Amino acid sequence: MTAKTKIGKRRKANAETSSAFYQERPKTSRKATGTTAKTKIGKRREANADVSSVFYQERRKAIVDAAAAAFQERGYEATALADVAEKLKTDRASLYYYFGSKEQLFQEVVREGAQRTVEFAEAIAKKNAPAKAKLTEAFRAVMGSYSSTYPYMHVFLQGNFPSPHSSDDDWNAEAREWASRYYYAxxxxxxxxxxxxxxxxxxxxxxxxxxxxxxxxxxxRWFKPGGKLAAEDIGEGFADMILNGLVSS
Amino acid sequence: MTAKTKIGKRRKANAETSSAFYQERPKTSRKATGTTAKTKIGKRREANADVSSVFYQERRKAIVDAAAAAFQERGYEATALADVAEKLKTDRASLYYYFGSKEQLFQEVVREGAQRTVEFAEAIAKKNAPAKAKLTEAFRAVMGSYSSTYPYMHVFLQGNFPSPHSSDDDWNAEAREWASRYYYAxxxxxxxxxxxxxxxxxxxxxxxxxxxxxxxxxxxRWFKPGGKLAAEDIGEGFADMILNGLVSS
Structure with a gap:
């Protein structure tokens, strides 16, 4: 178990720890130091702003959306906060009221989508149902998540995160923890x-x-919402392909 | 057909154009302007250097290898020519004798691996054999190519190429052409x-x-050579999974 991390503790508290899913996780801790609730962003936000204001929350959401689009167009490294500000027809100083750095903005961009996808996958994995049905449901959920959070999950998967060159160890640990939980589910x-x-x-x-x-x-790398087929149906089709194969009868 | 490009012309000259593979390609040209043989790099190299010298060729190969490793570790955007020079315990000026820019160096890094993989896939697609056997052979070849060119293909697929922000239209067209040929094969x-x-x-x-x-x-994203199973055997296993599915009997 990796119950030393906050994520681990929450999981232990919330989960049926005797289920096959949790038993299967490796016994050796990956020394994760993941945090989700009280990040630096959260502290800063709480100190500086009236986070309960509707204006604040809407503005913050608009910045995250603009950043997600910029990261997807240019890639993380090539995107500057000025690019995000330009999309919103504002300046960098205004962004700093909401986010301390490009890195923190990136984290906010991907956190929501990644966390939701992982929690979906784990909930499905823990269900009392046949493996075939679970795989189909998980694939529907993952593709649906790509669609509903577009382009958030794309940005996460497109980047080379977690990166050994990032200065933010907490974030790297958090990202590794998601990737690991998703894989094990x-x-x-x-x-x-x-x-x-x-x-x-x-x-x-x-x-x-x-x-x-x-x-x-x-x-x-290729999915965009708005095609003929719903994302969930593409996910189901992939599950069918994996389960039953291409070869006819 | 996209026979207006050099790649297209070569393909037309070399290929059995009446095969199902080529008939299936879209009729509308993607306005590719791909070049492979006589790039700016090639011209520069020919003008400045004795390209037939063993020293020159060995040194050039060492630079490409060091660049491949640096790009894979840090990502394209975060890598500077100084990082590549540092790996070789030399300076940037020495690199400029061989390559005009980071972008040209990147192109050289991925060209060899990408081209070989595409040509493998196309050759297999054109064979006179059942589809099942061809898919298995193609998967063996693609995974084998990851292994033998490691980390070249990883760098290519890790990056977001072709990029609309790149200044090198020829290179973008060349990369799109590879991706397209691989897909159609x-x-x-x-x-x-x-x-x-x-x-x-x-x-x-x-x-x-x-x-x-x-x-x-x-x-x-995860494959590294040197594991228990040969890359080709992993490819064959994936082909079997795709062909026959996970469901037993």
């Missing part, structure tokens, strides 16, 4: 399928999980 | 499976191709 579904005899793998559970995840994770 | 294999009745799809051929490609393309 999908892996636990595949393991359940193997244990119950409904899945037959040709590779290890770990490698199979990577291949399975690839179908939906790669979507950050 | 895999797509033509899937289409062959459908046409021959051996594949049954739940999504369109295009979406299915994206899902299929995801399993191997996503590998740029």
């Amino acid at each position: 999908i892996r636990s579904i595949i393991q359940q399928g193997v244990d119950s005899g409904s899945f037959k793998l040709v590779l290890s559970v770990g490698l199979t999980t990577m291949g399975v995840l690839g179908t939906v994770n790669w979507a950050h | 895999i797509r033509s294999i899937i289409q062959q499976g459908v046409d021959s009745g051996s594949f049954k799809l739940v999504l369109s051929v295009g979406l299915t191709t994206m899902g299929v490609l995801g399993t191997v393309n996503w590998a740029h």
Whole structure:
């Protein structure tokens, strides 16, 4: 268990820790120091601003949306706070009232989408249902999350995060924790399928999980909302392909 | 056909243009202006250096290798030519004798791997063999290419190339052309499976191709050579998973 982190403690408190999903997580801690609730951003915001004001919250949301679009267009490194300010027809100083740095803005951009996707996947993994049904539901949820948070998850997956060059260890730990929880949720579904005899793998559970995840994770490179098919239906189609294969009968 | 480009012309000259693969390519040109043989790099190199010298070629290869490692560690944007020079215990001026800019160095880093992978995929797509066998062979080749060119293909797929913000239109067109040829090679294999009745799809051929490609393309995020299983065998395992599915019997 990784119960030393805040995330770990919350998980331990909230989760049915005896379920297969949690038992399956590696015993060795990855030394995560993840924080979600009280970040530097949160403290700053609370100190400087009336966070309960509707204007404040709307403005903050507008900045996050503009930043998400800028990061997706240019990539994280090439985006300057001035680019985000330009999109909002304001100046950098106004942004600093809400966010302390480009890095903190990026974190806010991806936190919501990543957290929601991970929590969806874990909730599905813990359900009492056959592995086939869970994989289909998880794929629907992940693709749906890409669509509803567009372009947030794209920005996260497009970047090379967590990065060893980032100065923000808390953030790196948080991002690693999401990636790990997401991986283990999908892996636990595949393991359940193997244990119950409904899945037959040709590779290890770990490698199979990577291949399975690839179908939906790669979507950050090409998926855009608004096509003929709903994101959730594309997810279901990928799950069907993974479950039943391309070969006809 | 996109025979207006040099790549297109070469393809037209070399290929069996009546094959299903080429017929399937979209009729509308993507206005590619790709160049491969006589780039600015090539001209500069020829003008300034004795390109036939063993020292020159070895030194050039060492720079490309150091750049590949730096780009993979830091990402393209965060890497400076000084970082590459530092790896080689030399200075930036020495690098300029071989490469005109970071951008040209990046192009050289990925060109070899990308081109080889695309040409493998196309050669397999054109073979006279069942679709199942071709998909397996293509997946073996793509994963093998990740391994043998590591980290070149990783750098290419990790970056957000082609980028609308790059100043090098020729390079963008070349990268788009590779991505497109790779996609159509895999797509033509899937289409062959459908046409021959051996594949049954739940999504369109295009979406299915994206899902299929995801399993191997996503590998740029986690695959490292030197594991227990050869890259080619992982590729074969993914092909088996895609062809036959996870569900037992």
